[in-house]
Amino acid sequence: MDRTDSPTVVVLGSVNMDLVTTVPRRPAPGETVLGSDFATVPGGKGANQAIAAARSGARVRFLGAIGDDAFGSELAATLSRADVDISLLRRVDGASGIASIVVDETGExxxxxxxxxxxxxxxxxxxxxxxxxxADILLCQLEIPIHTVLAAAQHARASGTVVALNPSPFQPLPEELWAAVDVAIVNSLESEQYSGKLTHVAHLVRTLGGDGAVYRGTDGNERSVGGRTVEVLDTTGAGDAFTGALVATWNRGISTALNWANTAGALTTTRLGASSAIPGRDRIAAALTAD
Structure with a gap:
C-alpha cells in the first residue's frame, strides 16, 4: 500500500449536532441555572475526528449515517466543507444524532x-x-453499534489496514475487537477502565488533558509530550482533535505525531465548540514553530 505524507484515513463513526449551552456553573440535580449563550455546532466523535484528520492533511473518507432532518443536511455540508469525502455517508429516515453539551466558565x-x-x-x-x-488507517470510536465496529476492524486487519480505536464512550468490548486493534487512543479515565485490555495493544496513546500525552509501543518503553500553555475556553472536542491529528501524522513517526496531535488538542480548547474549533495545518505548524 502506498504510504505518503498524506495517508488515506477511513473514519467509521458518529455524526451529531451539538447543542451547546454556556453557563457560569453546571447545575446540581434539580437546580435551574441561567445560561449565558447557546449555539448549534456540528459534532459527533467520528465526524470531529474525521475533520481533525483532514485539517491535519490526511485524505479522509467518512462512513456513518445522518437523518433526513435539517440537522442532517447541515452535518453533511460541514464534513464536505472540511474536505472529508462523504460519498458513502448514509441518509436514513428519522432524526440525526444530537449531543446536549453544558460548558461552565472553567471550560469543563x-x-x-x-x-x-x-x-x-x-x-x-x-x-x-x-x-x-x-485505506492506510481505519479509525473507529464507540458511538455506533459495536458489532459494526468489530466487523470493520476485522476486515481492516485482514486487508493490511492499520486499525486505530478511540474506545469512547466506555463500554465492555469483545476480545475479538481488542485483537484487531493496532493503536488505542484513550484518556486517563479510559486507561483505568480498560487497563487489563490495553496491555496487549501494540501501540497505546494516553492523553493527559492539559498535561500532554504518553505513548507506549511494542518495546514497552514510554515516550511523553508535555502540555501546552493556552487560554482554555472550551474543552469539548479536544480529545477528538488530538485523535484525528494523531492518525493523520501517524506515518511521520511517533514523536512528530504526538507533538502534532498534542498541539491540535490544545489549540482546540481556545475556541468554543467541537468541529468549529479544530485547527488546520497552518495554525498547528505555526504553534510548533513558535516553541
Missing amino acids: NSIIVVAGANGRVTDLTAAELAAIAQ
Whole structure:
C-alpha cells in the first residue's frame, strides 16, 4: 500500500449536532441555572475526528449515517466543507444524532448523547468494506453499534489496514475487537477502565488533558509530550482533535505525531465548540514553530 505524507484515513463513526449551552456553573440535580449563550455546532466523535484528520492533511473518507432532518443536511455540508469525502455517508429516515453539551466558565463540560441515525449503522456495504480495505488507517470510536465496529476492524486487519480505536464512550468490548486493534487512543479515565485490555495493544496513546500525552509501543518503553500553555475556553472536542491529528501524522513517526496531535488538542480548547474549533495545518505548524 502506498504510504505518503498524506495517508488515506477511513473514519467509521458518529455524526451529531451539538447543542451547546454556556453557563457560569453546571447545575446540581434539580437546580435551574441561567445560561449565558447557546449555539448549534456540528459534532459527533467520528465526524470531529474525521475533520481533525483532514485539517491535519490526511485524505479522509467518512462512513456513518445522518437523518433526513435539517440537522442532517447541515452535518453533511460541514464534513464536505472540511474536505472529508462523504460519498458513502448514509441518509436514513428519522432524526440525526444530537449531543446536549453544558460548558461552565472553567471550560469543563457535561454531555448527553442521543444516537439517532448513528444507531442505524448496523452493517457494512460492499462499497464501505472496499473503502476500508484500500485505506492506510481505519479509525473507529464507540458511538455506533459495536458489532459494526468489530466487523470493520476485522476486515481492516485482514486487508493490511492499520486499525486505530478511540474506545469512547466506555463500554465492555469483545476480545475479538481488542485483537484487531493496532493503536488505542484513550484518556486517563479510559486507561483505568480498560487497563487489563490495553496491555496487549501494540501501540497505546494516553492523553493527559492539559498535561500532554504518553505513548507506549511494542518495546514497552514510554515516550511523553508535555502540555501546552493556552487560554482554555472550551474543552469539548479536544480529545477528538488530538485523535484525528494523531492518525493523520501517524506515518511521520511517533514523536512528530504526538507533538502534532498534542498541539491540535490544545489549540482546540481556545475556541468554543467541537468541529468549529479544530485547527488546520497552518495554525498547528505555526504553534510548533513558535516553541
